[in-house]
Structures are given as C-alpha cells and as structure tokens.
Amino acid sequence: MKPQVKSLTFGLLGYPIKHSLSPSMHNAGLRSLKIKARYKLFEVNFEKLAEFFLNIKKKNIRAFNVTIPYKEKVIPYLNSLSVGAQEIGAVNTVVVSRNGKLKGFNTDYLGFAGHLKELKVKPYRVAIIGAGGAAKAVCFALAKMKVLELCIYDIDKFKSLSLFKRLSSNFAHTRFDVATRIEDLKIGQKDLLINATPVGMHSGDPCLINESWLHKGLFVYDLIYDPAETKLISLARKYGLNCSNGLGMLLYQGVFAFKYFTGKKPPVKIMQEALIKGAQKI
Numbered sequence: 001m002k003p004q005v006k007s008l009t010f011g012l013l014g015y016p017i018k019h020s021l022s023p024s025m026h027n028a029g030l031r032s033l034k035i036k037a038r039y040k041l042f043e044v045n046f047e048k049l050a051e052f053f054l055n056i057k058k059k060n061i062r063a064f065n066v067t068i069p070y071k072e073k074v075i076p077y078l079n080s081l082s083v084g085a086q087e088i089g090a091v092n093t094v095v096v097s098r099n100g101k102l103k104g105f106n107t108d109y110l111g112f113a114g115h116l117k118e119l120k121v122k123p124y125r126v127a128i129i130g131a132g133g134a135a136k137a138v139c140f141a142l143a144k145m146k147v148l149e150l151c152i153y154d155i156d157k158f159k160s161l162s163l164f165k166r167l168s169s170n171f172a173h174t175r176f177d178v179a180t181r182i183e184d185l186k187i188g189q190k191d192l193l194i195n196a197t198p199v200g201m202h203s204g205d206p207c208l209i210n211e212s213w214l215h216k217g218l219f220v221y222d223l224i225y226d227p228a229e230t231k232l233i234s235l236a237r238k239y240g241l242n243c244s245n246g247l248g249m250l251l252y253q254g255v256f257a258f259k260y261f262t263g264k265k266p267p268v269k270i271m272q273e274a275l276i277k278g279a280q281k282i
C-alpha cells in the first residue's frame with residue numbers, strides 16, 4: 001500500500017479576513033497543479049497571535065500570507081527576513097522551512113510593480129496618499145523602478161516623515177518629498193497618483209482630491225478593489241484618464257506568494273479568473 005501523502009496547509013493570517021479573496025485565488029491555483037494542499041483563513045485576534053505561531057508545526061502549516069493588522073507585528077516571531085521585507089519593514093508572506101524556521105517575504109511590492117508593468121505604466125513623477133503598510137511596499141517598488149520624484153502625503157505626518165526618511169536613506173536616484181497638506185502633492189505636475197489609504201472603501205467616504213488637479217497625463221491608481229470603482233476611480237473615468245483599481249496588485253502579490261509556497265510556476269490565468277469571479281460576488 002502506498003503511504004498517504006499528508007495534505008499541506010497554506011493560508012492567510014489577519015483580522016478580520018472573512019471576506020478575503022485569497023482562498024479562491026490560491027485554491028484554484030493549487031487544484032489546477034494537482035497539489036495536495038488547502039489555503040485556509042487564519043482569522044486570529046491579537047491575544048491569540050503568539051499561540052498561532054506556537055501551533056504552526058502541529059497544524060502542518062507550510063507557508064502563509066499576512067494581512068491587516070499583522071504585516072509588521074509578525075516580524076518578531078520570524079527567524080529571518082528577505083532583503084525586500086527588511087527594507088520595507090513589513091511582511092506579507094511567511095515560509096516555514098523543513099526544520100521549522102520562519103522566513104518573511106514581501107510580495108506586495110512585487111505585486112504592485114507587476115501590475116504597473118502589465119498596465120504599461122512607466123511613471124516618472126508620483127504622488128501617493130497614505131504612508132501605511134501598503135504605501136511602504138508601493139513606495140519601495142517605485143524607488144526600485146527609479147522614478148524621478150515621489151511625494152508622500154498622510155494624515156499622520158509622523159508616518160509620512162518616517163517613510164520619507166527610510167526611503168531617502170536607501171535610494172539616491174529618486175527625489176522624495178513630504179506634503180503636509182494634500183494640495184502640496186502638486187498632482188497637476190505628476191504622471192501617477194496613488195491612493196494607498198482605506199478612504200473610498202465605504203459609500204460615505206469622501207473623494208480625497210479636488211477635480212481641478214486632474215489632467216490628461218495623469219494615471220490614477222487606487223489600491224482599493226472593493227468596491228471596484230471608488231469615487232476617485234469614477235472621477236478619473238469622468239475626465240477620461242487612464243486608471244486602475246488594486247485587483248491586479250492583489251493578483252500579482254498572490255502569484256509571487258504562490259511561487260514561494262509551492263516552488264512551482266504559478267498558473268496566473270487560473271488564479272486571475274478565480275479572483276475576478278470572487279470579486280464579482282462581493
């Protein structure tokens with residue numbers, strides 16, 4: 001009799017995550033490659049975070065993604081970090097080695113860069129609203145792309161300043177700036193505007209920018225994908241600007257994570273179809 005191959009466990013650690021699209025995307029990929037594994041949701045509140053890490057081996061967890069609010073909080077539990085995760089200061093993918101050691105990676109920045117490449121957007125002068133976890137990865141990707149200018153605005157100026165300092169000390173070829181008011185982002189002079197705040201997720205949320213700042217050469221990228229069309233995206237469309245929501249970033253961060261999970265070439269089309277199907281349901 002053949003020995004039973006134990007099913008592997010992958011998943012997403014976060015709180016709250018009930019409506020995540022990651023299980024649909026990863027499970028479709030795993031099924032298509034006939035990998036005996038399941039991608040689950042690990043919805044863990046902060047009091048249970050240490051317990052989650054103690055039980056990784058017992059639960060046969062081989063790798064997992066990390067989302068809000070733990071992308072920085074997991075770092076003390078890990079044995080090592082990839083260079084990208086270290087420079088960004090946040091982790092969204094953890095791989096468990098055979099001897100139980102945990103290594104953190106960041107595929108959010110690869111996801112954002114991968115999506116911009118697919119969209120054929122080659123930015124030079126960028127304005128970003130938000131300096132939280134996602135913005136850190138996006139700014140790292142933009143700095144790696146050697147954009148000429150990157151101006152950051154966050155309602156919390158300590159966050160934008162700390163991101164500015166981290167970037168300025170690591171990347172010499174980009175001119176970084178901090179805007180203390182949103183109008184100081186000088187969107188009129190930029191070719192890429194990014195929303196990396198959660199503002200736009202709820203129907204009562206305002207549109208953060210003034211329509212007079214929009215111009216033909218501006219690409220508008222909103223990291224939010226639920227709803228698919230935020231007020232910012234619908235304003236960009238109204239003025240005929242090229243724009244995108246963040247579903248493609250979600251796809252590509254998942255694609256890169258899948259490669260870390262399985263060591264196999266990710267079935268991008270299948271993962272994309274599952275993601276789009278899942279997004280239509282929310």
Ligand code: NAP
Pocket residue numbers: 068108111129130131132133134135153154155156159196197198199201208223224225246247249250251253
């Ligand atoms: P986060 O860590 O909470 O960062 C958001 C930042 O925006 C915070 O610093 C927040 O400041 C700031 N902010 C809130 N309202 C603002 C305003 N009116 N003006 C300027 N700044 C404001 O959240 P995150 O993890 O970076 O996520 C941000 C968004 O990106 C979320 O909607 C998330 O769903 C999305 N996201 C998408 C992807 C993708 O794959 N597409 C990946 C990651 C995240 P305070 O903390 O002071 O409120």
